[in-house]
Amino acid sequence: MTLAYPLTDDRTARPASALTEAFDRHGVRMTFARNTEIYAQDDEADQLYQVVRGVVRTSRLTADGRRQVGDFYYVGDLFGLEPGPDHCFAAEALDDCEVIAVRRSTVRAFAGDAALDRAILEAQRLEMERLQEHVVMLGRKSARERVASFLIAIANRTEDGPANLAMGRQDMADYLGLTIETVSRMLTQLQGDAIVEFPSSRRFEVRKWTALEALAA
Numbered sequence: 001m002t003l004a005y006p007l008t009d010d011r012t013a014r015p016a017s018a019l020t021e022a023f024d025r026h027g028v029r030m031t032f033a034r035n036t037e038i039y040a041q042d043d044e045a046d047q048l049y050q051v052v053r054g055v056v057r058t059s060r061l062t063a064d065g066r067r068q069v070g071d072f073y074y075v076g077d078l079f080g081l082e083p084g085p086d087h088c089f090a091a092e093a094l095d096d097c098e099v100i101a102v103r104r105s106t107v108r109a110f111a112g113d114a115a116l117d118r119a120i121l122e123a124q125r126l127e128m129e130r131l132q133e134h135v136v137m138l139g140r141k142s143a144r145e146r147v148a149s150f151l152i153a154i155a156n157r158t159e160d161g162p163a164n165l166a167m168g169r170q171d172m173a174d175y176l177g178l179t180i181e182t183v184s185r186m187l188t189q190l191q192g193d194a195i196v197e198f199p200s201s202r203r204f205e206v207r208k209w210t211a212l213e214a215l216a217a
Contacts, residue, residue: 018111019078019119023050026110027100032093041090045082047101051075054097055166058089059174069175071130072167074157081119094166138177146176147186148215151196155206162205 029052032038038049041060049056051073058070058079070089073079079091107116137146150172155163165172169187173180190196195208195215206212 018115019048019107022107022110023048023100023102026106027102030099030101032097032099034093034095036093036097038091038093038097038099039080039087041087043087043090045080045085045087046105047080047103048078048107049080049091050100051077051079052098052100055094056091056097056099057094057167057171058091060089067174069171072171072175094171143176143178143182144186144189145215146178147172147183147190148195148212150176151190151204151206152212152216155204162199162203165202165204 027050030038032054038056039045039047053075056073056077056079058073060068060070062068071079072094073091080087082088104116137149141149151163154165157163167175169180169183172178173183176183178186187196187198190212191198193208193211195206195211196204197207198204
């Protein structure tokens, strides 16, 4: 799992530089309480967003009411950069969040059409990479392997100490294409094998990196 589109990514240096300056000069800070909607599925995509504090989840409801979690966005990540006029996914605050929002029209006026178009194209490329990884995971990996891959992605976000799981078990299940019961069982097995340790339901620490990486691979 590759998490989001960071403005600091070296691969996106040129378009990201223009976006960073536009956010710094013209962005508006907004706060959202836990589980509050930032924008809805099919809303007009007239603003771009960057996470300042907290974690943001994107999700989409299918016609029969089932939910698919799209991705999780962390501090520094850019989200809401749709290639079309509307949002394909809704965005919600997983915990108390702060984001910076800037209108597309403002970015175009400040950085020009070319800079914004390059950023959108790069975001689409990274989104395709994430989609390909997700398809492989859902199609070829066992439940245990999917959960291991997810925990590694989260742990890599943490420099020292236990990693925080901002998302609940249902979020994990909806992202991994599993039931909540299966996710809970896999986590229990990984802890029973001393591969990971959960001091609480929302915090974990990797004890055997080699074993977890072997599962994820």
